[in-house]
Amino acid sequence: MENIPVTSHSHRATKALLAVAATTILWGCLAENSSADAHQLAGLATVVDGDGLRLAGQTIRIHGIDAPEQSQSCAAADGSQWSCGQAATRRMSELVAGRDVKCRQTDRDHYDRVVAVCEVAGMDLGQVLVAEGLAWAYRFYSDDYVAAEDSARQRALGIWSAPNRPAWGYRAESRALQPAAQFMGSSSDSKCRIKGNISRGGERIYHVPGSRHYEATQINTSHGERWFCSVAEATAAGWRPPRSR
Incomplete structure (x- = not known):
């Protein structure tokens, strides 16, 4: 088999190709990291309502849940009414007060809010609200919190202590009226x-x-x-x- 001579020109070409490849990989990694960072928000947050925050200049809608509206009341097991919307907002305030909140963007909604999974000290805020019966699992958009909702329903916690309209039904009725x-x-x-x-x-x-x-x-x-x-x-x-x- 004939040996193919390796010239200095071939060496230079190979080095050039390796340099280009290395640069491409480096830029790819940087771009990937930059993209990931662009979808992460962190810092102290202020509470909008039971499923909304303001963080790093953005309005955040908590992924996968729908908390009662601020003006919404819910029925209790004894037939009385309680301010479930305000209770959800208070609970969210307790969870984030003075703590670093980390949010990972999953989408943007039609109000142009950032939809995100948010955590405080390792606690998933959406999970906590649903598990305590202070929000519904928003099944139309996600199944992430269905198990937590099923558990809250079985234990008759919060909004599950009596039959109650979900937040999306309350909003639709309010608009119609x-x-x-x-x-x-x-x-x-x-x-x-x-x-x-x-x-x-x-x-x-x-x-x-x-x-x-x-x-x-x-x-x-x-x-x-x-x-x-x-x-x-x-x-x-x-x-x-x-x-x-």
């Missing part, structure tokens, strides 16, 4: 069809006709929401477009 006039906006001009929504985290987001969440977005003028006639008008008033994923 609001006078239609509240959703008409302040302008009778049919051309003003851009919806100026205010998220639960207080962010002002406008939705144009035909956009992804336009039809699902309801406008309640009693909450400061409004209609706009143009994108320029919405922007000037302090509203922004939804962030794309």
